[in-house]
Amino acid sequence: MSRPRVLNDDELLDRARDIFWRQGYAATSLRDLTEATSLSAAALYNRFHDKAGLFREVLRRYADTGLSGTFLPRLAALPNPADAVVGLFAELLALSCSTDTPSGCLLINTALDGAADTATLDLVRERLGEVEAFLRAQLERAKKAGLLPPGTEPALAAEGLFGAVLALRVLARLDPDPVRLRRLVKAALTPLGLSLEQGA
DSSP states (O other): OOOOOOOOHHHHHHHHHHHHHHHOTTTOOHHHHHHHHTOOHHHHHHHHSSHHHHHHHHHHHHHIIIIIIIIHHHHHTSSOHHHHHHHHHHHHHHHHHOSSSOSSOHHHHHHHHSOOOHHHHHHHHHHHHHHHHHHHHHHHHHHHTTOSOTTOOHHHHHHHHHHHHHHHHHHHHHOOOHHHHHHHHHHHHGGGTOOGGGGO
């Protein structure tokens, strides 16, 4: 009889991610995790120390393969910074309306869960901060290029857009009405002279 294949860390984290994403950190039991990963509780704890340690590694991989790995760098490489900002909202809007993945963003869901410890919340804050930093950098580029309305302060505008990102992803979890979500994005972009149509 052949021995069962041992999952590598990436496969294991992806399986755990799917459980945490669907159920939330608080509602995910150790039994759920052992069933999803085919590892014993002792094996999981040996590799990740505890449930919180496993969850933080899940969040890091989630951010590394999404935000930092491909999403933000790809948009930041666009020649037109206005297109980068619009592109971020267009892609998040598409994700928010999709039924292919669990609702909402795992990082934001974690902040809303209320069960994460301080170290996990610090990680969430750090990784979500990458989105605001991206927006600020693109708006600074756009201001230098004369693409924003006079008087626009990139740092303040980035804060507002970041708030819209959070609202979009929370509503994707609570009330994923495509018309409403698109209206929210339009309201965030219009004061900066931006629109989803320019990124189409």
